[in-house]
Structures are given as structure tokens and as C-alpha cells.
Amino acid sequence: MLKDFPQLEAESMMLCIRLLMLGSELLVRLDKVLEQFDLGHGRWVVLMLLRRRRVWRALPSELAQEQGVTRATMTGLINKLEQQGLVRRLPDPEDGRRNVVELTDAGADLVARALPRCYALAKRSMSRLELEEKRMFLAMLEKIILVDV
Amino acid sequence: MLKDFPQLEAESMMLCIRLLMLGSELLVRLDKVLEQFDLGHGRWVVLMLLRRRRVWRALPSELAQEQGVTRATMTGLINKLEQQGLVRRLPDPEDGRRNVVELTDAGADLVARALPRCYALAKRSMSRLELEEKRMFLAMLEKIILVDV
DNA sequence: TTGACATAGTTAGGAAGCTAACTATAATCA
DNA sequence: TGATTATAGTTAGCTTCCTAACTATGTCAA
Secondary structure: OHHHOOHHHHHHHHHHHHHHHHHHHHHHHHHHHHHOOOOOHHHHHHHHHHHHOOOOEEOHHHHHHHHOOOHHHHHHHHHHHHHOOOEEEEEOOOOOOOEEEEEOHHHHHHHHHHHHHHHHHHHHHOOOOOHHHHHHHHHHHHHHHHOOO | OHHHOOHHHHHHHHHHHHHHHHHHHHHHHHHHHHHOOOOOHHHHHHHHHHHHOOOOEEOHHHHHHHHOOOHHHHHHHHHHHHHOOOEEEEEOOOOOOOEEEEEOHHHHHHHHHHHHHHHHHHHHHOOOOOHHHHHHHHHHHHHHHHOOO
16 A cells, blocks of 8 residues: 555655554553552653652643643543642632642652653663664654644 | 763653654644544554455454454444444354454545545655655664564 | 363443533733 | 633543453363
8 A cells, every 4th residue: 555655655654653653652661660650641740740840839730731631631630649649739829710739748759769660661662772873863853743733 | 850860861761752742743643634534543543454454354353453452442443433334344154253344335435535644644744854864763663663671 | 072261252341531611710991 | 890801720521542351152172
């Protein structure tokens, strides 16, 4: 079927397919690591985003924006994280519509324990590439990501 | 936080993050194209796999295996495709446990209409890379995909 | 040849994302 | 100032994936 199309499109198609495969494979691997900490990638990213803040605090809508999910999804993620004691919600005295989400000590501990496992996974997954290859690869990825359709 | 880890891990981590981002972005774009044909990527892949067979037929378990989803998921995908008239189920006279799934003419038509749109998407998404870059990129992707942990 | 195991498909129920509609609060401007 | 509009978060219901358990059929060995 690929033969019905000119060379460039076939190359691009293969690239897309491989990227989709690799992306989903990496996601599965990440979830497998996080499972041991009773997390999925959605909640993990929330913790990472909070941990990156100077004060470990953010609004749900900011987190949703940064993570690229809807506010509705963020509500669910925060609910679960709150149940797990990894995060707490505080009312915002300045704006009654808002909630401030804060990383708890338990949450920060968990990040500290899980993060090295994530680094190890990344290292293992990319171990077939030389440093120079990694840099080229990253440059190409960023070239593609910047294109907005 | 990246600074807490040696150089190679930071590079690998960035690569993983970018790959995850790009993978999910491509998936969203693909779904957006397929939406116009009342399909999601799950059902689309089933159609493609069937179309690739000489006789446009396969067992659900084979399709599940090739697509990398569970048989339970495949049951759902085939149900929906059958409702849409794109596929039909035939009993296997040789083995009462089996079903043969067959692409209908309507299904083949739809593949013929949707495929060029998918090629166009792939071409557009990879347009920032030169042919030579695409080849290197593909080689690297395959290097990584082969690693099985 | 029949009892144990294996295989193909389905069903039931759960997780995590989405959109659309809703509530409560804040901001704007006539 | 009071009516409209905008914003933050939540809720409800859909989708598509998953696992585990089930049904029906086939296979094999005592």
C-alpha cells in the first residue's frame, strides 16, 4: 500500500507509525514504574509540576494548562491525589472561586523516591543511542514538535 | 531537578519527555483526521490490518495481537465496526470457537477515502525534516524500539 | 472415552481521558 | 448600582482502553 504513494510520504508515514509505537511503549513502561508507587502518569505529572514550583503550590487551572489536560480531568487527578494524602486543597482568600493545590510532605517524599526510578527508566530506554545521537535526535524532535499542524 | 543527575540521564529524560509529547500530539492529530470519517485510531488500525490481508479477513485474536490490544478490546472495536457496516463477522465452520472478521466493500471504500488524508497528515507533520534526516530519525527510532526493557 | 486442560470470544466492571452543562464568584460597564 | 459577562471549579455522562471471570468449543492423555 505504501507503494501507491511517492517516496517522501512513505518515509513520513513510517516515521509517524514508529513515533506512535514508541510513544505508547514508553507510556506503558512509565506507568509500570509508577504503578509501584500507586500512581499513573497523569497524577505523576501533577506532582512533578507542583514540585517544580518554588512554593509547591499552584491553581488547578494552571496545572491543567501546563499538563495539557482539561480542568475537568485535573479535578479528578487532584481528588485522587488528595485521597492519597499527596496533595491538599486550600481555599484562596483573595478569590472565592479558586483553590490552591499544595504538595504535602508525603507527596514530596514520594516524588523523591519515584524520580530516580523514572530517570533510570529513561536511561535504560535510550541506552542504545550515543550521546551525540541523543542530541541530534532531540533536535529533530523539537523541530517536529514546533510545527503546529 | 535535572541538575541533580548526571548528564546522560538528563539527556535521556528530555528525550523521553519529548517522545511522549510528540507521540500524544500525533495521536490527537490522527484522531482529528479520522473523526471526519466517524473513526478513532483503534478502529482505523483494524481496518488497515484487514485491508493489508490478501483476502481482507482475519481472526479477532490475530488482529488483537497485531494491533497490540487485548482480545476484549478487539471485541469492542469489531462490534462498533460491524454496527457501522465496515466489517462483518462470519462463523468459522472448522472451529466453532472462532469468528472470521471480513472487511466489507463499504469498509474498503472508507479505507480508500481516509488513507490519503492520513498520508497527508504524516507528510505535513514531518515536513520540517529533510529526507536524509528522516532516514536517520527512523533508524534511531528503530534502535530504541528494539530494546525490550 | 471421558476428565482435565487449553483456546476464542465475550461480558462486567474499572481507570483516565474527554465535552458540555452547571454553580459560585468576580469583573465590567451602562 | 445592577445586569451582563467571564472565570474557576465541579459534575454527569461518554469513550476507549484495561483485567478478570465466564461460556463454549476443541484437544489430549489416562
